[in-house]
Structure formats: C-alpha cells, structure tokens
Amino acid sequence: MKNNHPQTHHVLLTGGNGLVGKSLTQALLREGHRVSHLSRTPSIIPEVTTYGWNVVDQQIDARCLDGVDTIIHLAGADIAEQTWTPARKLEISRSRTESIRLLYRLMGQRPHAVKSVISASGIAFYGDRADEIMTEQSPPSPDFLGTICQEWEAAVGEGKALGLRVVIFRTGVVLTKEGGALASLVPMIQSGFGASIGSGRQWVPWIHLQDVVGLYVLAVRDPSLAGVVNQTAPGLLTNRQFMEALARHFNKPLWMPSIPAFMLKLMMGERSAFVLNSTRAVPQERLLQAYSYQFPTLDKALSAIYASPVDGSATFAPFLPRM
Numbered sequence: 001m002k003n004n005h006p007q008t009h010h011v012l013l014t015g016g017n018g019l020v021g022k023s024l025t026q027a028l029l030r031e032g033h034r035v036s037h038l039s040r041t042p043s044i045i046p047e048v049t050t051y052g053w054n055v056v057d058q059q060i061d062a063r064c065l066d067g068v069d070t071i072i073h074l075a076g077a078d079i080a081e082q083t084w085t086p087a088r089k090l091e092i093s094r095s096r097t098e099s100i101r102l103l104y105r106l107m108g109q110r111p112h113a114v115k116s117v118i119s120a121s122g123i124a125f126y127g128d129r130a131d132e133i134m135t136e137q138s139p140p141s142p143d144f145l146g147t148i149c150q151e152w153e154a155a156v157g158e159g160k161a162l163g164l165r166v167v168i169f170r171t172g173v174v175l176t177k178e179g180g181a182l183a184s185l186v187p188m189i190q191s192g193f194g195a196s197i198g199s200g201r202q203w204v205p206w207i208h209l210q211d212v213v214g215l216y217v218l219a220v221r222d223p224s225l226a227g228v229v230n231q232t233a234p235g236l237l238t239n240r241q242f243m244e245a246l247a248r249h250f251n252k253p254l255w256m257p258s259i260p261a262f263m264l265k266l267m268m269g270e271r272s273a274f275v276l277n278s279t280r281a282v283p284q285e286r287l288l289q290a291y292s293y294q295f296p297t298l299d300k301a302l303s304a305i306y307a308s309p310v311d312g313s314a315t316f317a318p319f320l321p322r323m
C-alpha cells in the first residue's frame with residue numbers, strides 16, 4: 001500500500017529566533033518535523049532543543065548535528081538596524097559566511113546524516129536595476145550588499161563539495177506586522193503623512209512572511225528543489241504603487257510629495273539603498289508550478305496581515321512568542 005504520510009525530518013535552524021525563524025519553527029513543528037536551533041539564546045518554544053555557538057570565537061556545540069538531516073541557515077547580523085561602520089560590515093559578513101563554514105567544518109570532523117542545506121540570501125544580490133527583470137541568472141551588483149550576498153552564497157555553496165543538496169533563497173522584503181518594512185511604513189500612512197520614496201518608480205520585491213515560510217517548508221520536503229531561487233511574490237509593484245495600495249488599505253490619502261532621494265541618502269547613507277534600489281526580482285515558472293502562493297498580490301497580503309492579530313493565520317496565534 002502506498003504511504004501517503006509526508007516524510008518527517010530533523011531540521012537544525014540557525015537564526016531560529018529571528019523574524020522568519022520563529023514562524024518557520026512553528027510551521028515545521030506543525031508539519032511533524034523535529035526542530036533544533038543553533039543559537040546564541042535559547043528558544044522559548046518547549047519542543048525545540050537549542051545548542052549554543054559563537055561564530056566570532058568559532059565555538060559550536062558538536063551535539064547540534066545529532067540526528068539532523070536538514071540545515072536551514074538564517075543567521076546573520078541585522079543589515080538595516082545599525083550604521084555600516086567597517087566593524088559592522090565585517091559582522092554582517094562573518095555572521096553569514098563563517099557561521100555556515102563552522103557547521104561544515106564540524107561535519108568534516110564527525111559522522112552525520114545531513115543531506116540538505118537550505119539558506120537565506122537576499123534580492124540585494126542584484127542591486128539597483130531599474131525595470132530590468134532579474135532572474136537567478138542575472139549578474140550580481142558590485143555594491144556592499146551585492147558583495148555580501150555573493151560571499152554568503154559562495155560559503156553556503158561549499159556544501160556541494162560535501163555531497164549536500166544546496167538551496168539558496170534570494171529573499172525579498174518580508175511583509176509581516178511583527179517587524180521589518182511594514183512596521184516602519186504603516187504608522188506613516190496611518191498618520192495621513194505617507195509618501196512615495198525617491199522617484200517612486202523603483203520596484204519593491206516584497207513577499208508575505210507566510211509564503212517565505214511556505215517556501216522553506218517546501219524546500220525541506222521536496223528533494224528535487226535545488227540551486228538558487230528568487231523568493232518574492234508574483235505581484236511585484238513599484239514603490240508608488242506599493243504606497244498607494246497601503247494608503248488605500250488604510251483609507252488614507254497619499255497627498256504628500258515624494259520623499260527626495262537625496263534626503264534619504266543624507267539620513268541613511270549607504271543604507272538608503274534598501275528603499276531607493278529598484279529590484280524587479282521575479283519568481284520563476286518552475287517555482288510557480290511547484291508552489292501555490294497564499295498571497296500573490298499585495299492587496300491580499302495586506303488584508304491578511306491587518307485582519308487579525310498575527311498575520312491573518314489563526315493557527316499561528318497560540319504558538320507565536322510575542323516580542
């Protein structure tokens with residue numbers, strides 16, 4: 001008789017306490033997978049075992065690999081929150097590259113059952129590209145974030161020499177009420193002083209958090225998924241269209257003139273790239289066939305995010321630790 005039950009996995013997450021990691025942990029547990037974290041702080045979810053590591057000192061609890069068949073690598077120092085001093089740039093890079101190398105070195109030193117490594121990267125790989133459509137084959141940007149993404153993907157890709165299946169998601173701007181882009185844009189819109197940014201013509205490669213989680217879960221259970229994958233929604237919009245949709249959703253006018261690019265550059269320096277860059281990174285046909293998006297359009301995403309206390313998913317609510 002055919003066994004229709006999905007195969008369960010033991011997944012080790014780095015960065016499991018972060019914005020994506022918390023929701024992903026809950027989704028994996030709901031699917032019946034076992035979840036461990038490799039982290040600097042213990043998880044508050046009782047079903048999760050946390051193992052400690054320190055990337056700077058290259059210390060890692062060797063037991064973290066026990067029974068693990070899949071690693072999901074989300075760890076990385078926050079890119080948006082602090083000024084990019086040389087020391088911060090080094091931390092942004094090393095927390096993504098030296099972390100996964102630490103795990104690979106451990107795998108070289110002891111027997112293990114790891115078959116797959118699934119990692120985050122970012123659409124910042126492509127940089128500022130006007131209306132050009134970015135596929136996974138498009139060349140990288142030479143700017144700081146583009147270089148970080150290349151180094152990150154190269155470090156993760158070293159797993160192929162260890163015989164691992166490697167999946168790399170180039171993630172767009174993750175939308176959730178819990179933090180990230182919407183948490184800073186929505187108060188502005190709600191106050192009636194929202195405005196588009198720069199020319200307003202730059203493409204915003206957004207994706208709903210639940211689709212980010214859904215795509216990681218798919219990558220865990222589908223061994224045929226491999227390589228680099230754009231992780232964005234099908235219905236991308238320009239910044240102007242994005243702000244108009246937000247204003248419409250909250251029934252507010254969008255009457256203010258757009259915020260000039262030079263002001264943002266003065267205020268944010270290099271980090272203004274987050275809001276000024278135009279990156280039209282679209283999901284590819286093979287992904288659209290393998291995965292059915294819960295939130296393909298921004299209107300649907302906003303209705304879900306602002307319809308209930310936690311991202312419109314009642315099943316998430318009892319589990320999600322609040323910040």
Ligand SMILES: NC(=O)c1ccc[n+]([C@@H]2O[C@H](COP(=O)([O-])OP(=O)(O)OC[C@H]3O[C@@H](n4cnc5c(N)ncnc54)[C@H](OP(=O)(O)O)[C@@H]3O)[C@@H](O)[C@H]2O)c1
Pocket residue numbers: 014015016017018019020021038039040041055074075076077078079091095099120121122123171172173174175180
């Ligand atoms: N959110 C987005 O819009 C977005 C877009 C594109 C790409 N991404 C990428 O996707 C991944 C997950 O995103 P996220 O929003 O969930 O990130 P997040 O909330 O900032 O969480 C990242 C996690 O990385 C770990 N971390 C931070 N600094 C570290 C350091 N110096 N050394 C080792 N670990 C460190 C932390 O885990 P512990 O506290 O457990 O140690 C933290 O919870 C990140 O790599 C991010 O760059 C996110």
